[in-house]
Structures are given as structure tokens and as C-alpha cells.
Amino acid sequence: MKYPSRLPALQSSFTGLFQHDRSQTRPGTPALPVLCVVGTRPEAIKMAPVIRTLSTSGWATPVTVATGQQQSLLDDALADFDIRVNVRLPHTGASHSPASFLAHCLSEVDEQISLRQPAAVIAQGDTTSVHAAAMAAFYRRIPFVHVEAGLRTGDMDAPFPEEYHRRAVALATLLHCAPTQAAAANLRREGIAEARILVSGNTVIDALLATAARRPPLPLGFPPASAQQRVILLTLHRRENFGPNIHNALTAVRAFVDAHADVAVWFPVHPNPNARDVVHSLLSGHPRIHLVEPMPYRDLVAVMGACWCVLTDSGGLQEEAPALGKPVLV
Structure with missing residues (x-):
């Protein structure tokens, strides 16, 4: 990896992000584009607190990129957090296998990185779109930040192919945002340097509690x-x-x-x-x-x-x- 000098600044920025602390931002510092890649509804929900906090961080401008495989579900999830998709990658519906979708998504994310030259690429989880985002960032030598890093079952068949994605993504990741100490320990056992691990907590709980606090009504038809x-x-x-x-x-x-x-x-x-x-x-x-x-x-x-x-x-x-x-x- 040829960008170790970027790690301290990235670590400081994302520590502030997850702690909702903008004290590291200097007045007049231009905001940097950060590519936030989301593909599925769970990713949208778990990335929503990150995207919203990035948008008020003072140092970053989030660019939300949707990879398209769950378009309507993803749009609905992001709308609940007042987030709009900035870039919608084309999705033909013909990419049924993980391999064909990976190839398609990798090419499309790579094009966005080339076009926008982001300060970092960030994605959550272990889907094929996350794997593609990590690979594209790695090939372009752009720092990749992995939210919910370090989850492991130890069994490459369960879940499949997600367990493989988790391990492959870790190789391309500059900053691993682990939800728990156990996840961080998994990363250490795989030889990830301590300086590249940030125990950030679980963003889905942030999304859940923020939504529950608004006391949404029950949907029509729910048993009274x-x-x-x-x-x-x-x-x-x-x-x-x-x-x-x-x-x-x-x-x-x-x-x-x-x-x-x-x-x-x-x-x-x-x-x-x-x-x-x-x-x-x-x-x-x-x-x-x-x-x-x-x-x-x-x-x-x-x-x-x-x-x-x-x-x-x-x-x-x-x-x-x-x-x-x-x-x-x-």
C-alpha cells in the first residue's frame, strides 16, 4: 500500500465522525468528496448515519452511489433518512451470478472514482457491491474505509459468498471500522495493524434509535x-x-x-x-x-x-x- 501517510488524517477524521466531533476541522478547509457506495437496503440503513454525519462534518462531502440491485428498496430506506442518491449506476438486471455482477459493478465504481477523485471510498458489510467498491478503490490507490469490518464465522461456506467477501475486502481496506471489540480481535488475528482498526460501534443501532425516537405509526392492516x-x-x-x-x-x-x-x-x-x-x-x-x-x-x-x-x-x-x-x- 503506497498511502500509509494518509492513515493518521483518515483515522482522526473518522474517529471524529463516529464520535460526532468536528473539532479536527479547520475553518475554511474545503470539503473533500467521499464516495459512499450502497447496494442493498441493509447497507443503506447502516450507511445512513455515516452519510448524514459526513454531510455535517465540515471536512467531507458525501457522494452517495447506488449500485442498483435493490433500487426501490434502497431508495425507500434512504428516503427515511432524507438522503438522496447522487449517482445511480446502470443495472441491466442480467447480472444474475455474483461473478458477472462483480465485474459489472467493479467497472462502474472504477469509472466514478476516476471521474470524482474522492479522498476515500466507504462501504458497509459483505455483499458483492462492497467487494467491488473495495477492489476499485485499491486499484486506484484510494483509501477504502470498511464499516462493520471484522465479522467472521470461520466457515467459507456460511455465509456464502459473504465470508469470502469479508476476508477479501479486509486486504484492500485502509481503515477497518469494527462494530465490536470481538470484530477488532478478528482483524488483529489476521495481522491487521492496530493503527488501522477503529472500534466504531454498530451503525444500525444509530439508525434504529433515531427512527424509533420519531415514533412512526404502524402500517395499515397491522393487527390492532x-x-x-x-x-x-x-x-x-x-x-x-x-x-x-x-x-x-x-x-x-x-x-x-x-x-x-x-x-x-x-x-x-x-x-x-x-x-x-x-x-x-x-x-x-x-x-x-x-x-x-x-x-x-x-x-x-x-x-x-x-x-x-x-x-x-x-x-x-x-x-x-x-x-x-x-x-x-x-
């Missing part, structure tokens, strides 16, 4: 409190659960609801046909199982606050629900 029903918030979408796993899980859910007259299910169904088709074939038509379209983040937070418990394979909901005092079954 007068119904005296225990409502389960259910989500299911991960690739490794497609096939027998999702079929068995949904069969068990329906049997549980049939056995308990006071239990209802609120299920925002993911648009992926591998999930949507089996969900509707097994759960549609039940009077106490509500299959709904994906909700804006504010509605999801309202439902989390009102539900009895959460049943999910979502890593984000596993973090968010306990912060609202809700039990989670994974």
Missing part, C-alpha cells in the same frame, strides 16, 4: 392491540435458506399459528422469487398470517416495537430487535 393477538414479525430471505430449509421453516410457522389461536404473523415478503414463490404457496390464505410487501424502514421499526417476537434470518434484525427489547428466534 384490541385484537389481543401475539404478533410475530417474520422475515426470511437468505440465499443459504432457499430450498428445503425455507420450506421446513414455513411449514413449522403455519403449524404453530394453527395451534395457537392468539398468534398472528406479519411477514414482509422479500421480492426474490426463490423466497416469494414458496412463501405464497405455503402461507397465503391463512386469516392470521399477513403477507405484505417490503416495508419502508420506518414501518419496520414501528412493527418491531409492537410485535411479540421476531423470527428472522436477517443479520440486521438480529441486532435491532434486542435493542428494542424484543426476543429473536433465528
